[in-house]
Structure formats: structure tokens, C-alpha cells
Amino acid sequence: MATSQPTSQPVPQPASRLGSNAAGNDTAVASFIIGLLGLFILNVVLGPLALALAAVSLARGTRRRGRALLGLALGAADLVVLGVLMTTHTGGIILHLGI
Secondary structure, eight states, X not given: OOOOOOOOOOOOOOOOSSOTTHHXXXXXXXXXXXXXXXXXXXXXXXXXHHHHHHXXXXXXXXXXXXXXXXXXXXXXXXXXXXXXXXXXXXXXXXXXOOO
């Protein structure tokens, strides 16, 4: 007498809500938020970081292209704000070498 064992079917996994390029989407949002924060604090660090994240996001082909482009623009604006603040500072640009 043959006993039949139930065949195990693979359970289909639900599709990701962000799609296959979720990392590109996440970096686009991160570049936008970091670029926005960089206008107010630590623009010397957050500006270049926003530029780098936006470039990575665009290279990965994000679906949030507009958000990545905004992050790119805000990162550039961070550096412009830094330059304006440095040149309008009394005494111009001063480099202290710790001497």
C-alpha cells in the first residue's frame, strides 16, 4: 500500500513595495533630507554627503529621480551657503594652522 505524501509547494513571497531598486530610492530620499539639513547645520559635511548620495541614487536608476535631483541641488546649495558665509565673515577666509 502506497502512502502519498503531500507535495510541498513554495510559498510565493509578496512583491516589495519599493521595487527592485529600493536602495536607489532610499538613497534619493536620504540625499534630499541630508541636503535640507545641511542648509542649517554642518553644511561642510552634509553638502558633499548629499551630493554623493544623489549621484549614487541616480546611477542606480531610482524611481525617485526628482527627489535625487533635489538632493543634488540642495547639496550644491549647501556648499554655496558655506562659501558665502566664509567670504562674508569679517576678515575673509582665514586658515589657522594651529600655530
